Amino acid sequence: MTARQAYDSLVAHGRESADIGAALGLLSWDQQVMLPAAAHPGRAAQIGALTAILHRRATDPRVGDWLAACEGSELAREPGSPEAANIREWRRDFDLAVKIPEDLAVALARAASAGQRAWELARKDNDFKAFSPHLQELLELSRRKAEAIGYAGEAYDALLDGYEPGETAASLAPILAELRDATKALLTAVKDAPAPKPLPAGPYPLTAQQAFVTDITRLLGLPPEASRLDVSAHPFSTLIGPDDARITVRYDEADWTKALFGAVHETGHALYSLGHDTGDARHGTPMGEFASLGVHESQSRLWENQVARSLPFWEHVLPLAAARFPELAARTPEELFAAVGAIRPGLIRVDADETTYNPHIVLRFELELALVRGDLAVADLPGAWNEKSREILGLAAPRDAEGCLQDVHWSMGAFGYFPTYSLGNVYAACLFEAARAALPDLDTAMAGGDFRPLLAWLRANIHEKGRLLRPRDLITAATGKAPTAGPLIRHLQAKAQAVYGL
Structure with a gap:
């Protein structure tokens, strides 16, 4: 042969x-x-x-x-x-x-x-007790998987490598610590600043929300003939096959922004999936697959945060939102930008603002690391969650549904998945900074509702590369610099300055 x-x-x-x-x-x-x-x-x-x-x-x-x-x-x-x-x-x-x-x-x-x-x-x-036997089984099976794969450092590294090739607990800890410390500094800086004007209280009809988020996914470039938007208990995106991207959201009548940012986030995932699995000779090969979950997350977080929480975005989208939600008609783009960019620490990761999001990942990383190491028993997870939550977020969940039961990941046995969210935030900031340098008119284009230049840049530099390069090398090739937390911290500082007038 x-x-x-x-x-x-x-x-x-x-x-x-x-x-x-x-x-x-x-x-x-x-x-x-x-x-x-x-x-x-x-x-x-x-x-x-x-x-x-x-x-x-x-x-x-x-x-x-x-x-x-x-x-x-x-x-x-x-x-x-x-x-x-x-x-x-x-x-x-x-x-x-x-x-x-x-x-x-x-x-x-x-x-x-x-x-x-x-x-x-x-x-x-x-009811955490009803779920705990399932979590115990998944944890034990995951440990067996780690032992079968083997590892140089610790069992967690074998699980993490399946999501983010080349990363280890030791390589992630300094990045997460830097982001945690930067968040603390920003929280201190805005503590005494006047809060931005909140959005009008609901209810916001679900039919109007569904129509609005559909409009936005199409505006960003998600093709309706190659995608579906549905509802699930936990928002997610999945590529079934070539030209078949599925995304889901969940709706809250009291807050239309939850579905909006969920839909934009999952649209970012779907655009990436459709961009590297193009149905041609790449189908079924690594070149038709995503580089890592951190890179995947960079695409969703970039569209959610750098794009959909920006002033240029709201300069175009506010009239579209006001057409669906008349309560917004008297608001300005600057007010929408400030409202969705406000720093409001909370208990729920998927609802967190972009500044306080990373401490949620630190919380989960430290807990799942302890679970895999055997330093934390499953039965003790609710108490440990609240203890860590007070330490890291300054908050404790009144119910496990808002605490250790809020995320789907551990129910899937996805130990090692959570850190890819913060890596995604880091990569997203690096990429958007590079895209802005390469596309000087990007803000003007977004303010005019044209997101094609950004999508084309991402297609050429990330989506079409498949698994050609390992994650950090891919970001380096796209930006000309090795990825660091610096661009993300600068982005968050600039956002705080713009929103709070620091």
Whole structure:
């Protein structure tokens, strides 16, 4: 077998696996959006069955043979070529997959499916004890996964690497500490400043909110013929397959901005997904996949914060909002900008303003690190959450539904996921700073409702790169500088100065 024949076999195998994965993704989307309550146990079995099939394909010995035929060939000779990147990333995926026993992969998938449903009910009923057995099982399975993969530092690193290749708990801690300290300084700076004028009180009809967020997703470039917008208990975005991006939000009649920023956030994810999986020869290959969850999050946070919380955005969007919500007709773009940019510490991560968001991640990072290490028992999580919350946020949750039950991630066994949100914030600020330098008229374009230049820049520098580069290298290539927290801290300081007149 020639290297080219082996490579073509890898492409064909990858495409078939991607199509099976699309069916699995559709089952998961349906579970969170459409599934009847009684069907959840059956759905867990279906997800488990498809996971087993995908795991067998991922660990097929032929994959190892095909890779061996490609490695060292002319296809892998140029490190910056798409073929070399595919071969490198296929090797990473294969080596990881063969370390995880099939029964463990299936057990994790089934436990995550059951855990998500248990979490939905527990959150609704404020019943942590009902969810804790599921969390205990998922934690134990995740530890087994980490041991199967192996690690140089600690078990958490093996789990984190699955979401953000190359990162470790030790590499993340200084970044999170810098962001936490910068937040404390900003909170102190604005403590005695007059608060911006709040938005008018609701209710805001759900039909008007639904129409408005649909308008905004299309304005930002999400194609209606290749996407859906639905409702779920926890907003999310998923790419089912080429030209099939699904996003969800949740609505609050008292606050239309929750659905707006949720929709913009998930639209950022969907635009990235549609930009790297273009349905061409990349489908089913690493070049048609996202670089990491931190990079994925950079796209959602950039659109949510640097764009949708900016003054140019509101200069164009306020008339659209006032047409749906007459209460806003007397407001100015500057007032909307200040209202959505205000610093208001709160308990709920997904509702946090961009300044106080990162301490929410510090809280979760420290708790899940303790859980994985065995320093914190599942039964003690609610109390530990409130203790950390008082220390980091200055607040304690009156109910577990607003505390340790507020996020879906641990119910999916996604230990190591949370830090990618703060990495995403850091990457987003780095990218937007570079985009502004490359596009001098960007603010004018956004104020005129034209977001195409920004999307085109992101497409060329991030979306179309797939897994060509590792996350930090990708950001460096796009911006010309290694990523640091500096651009994000400067952005937050400038926002505080503009909103509070510091």
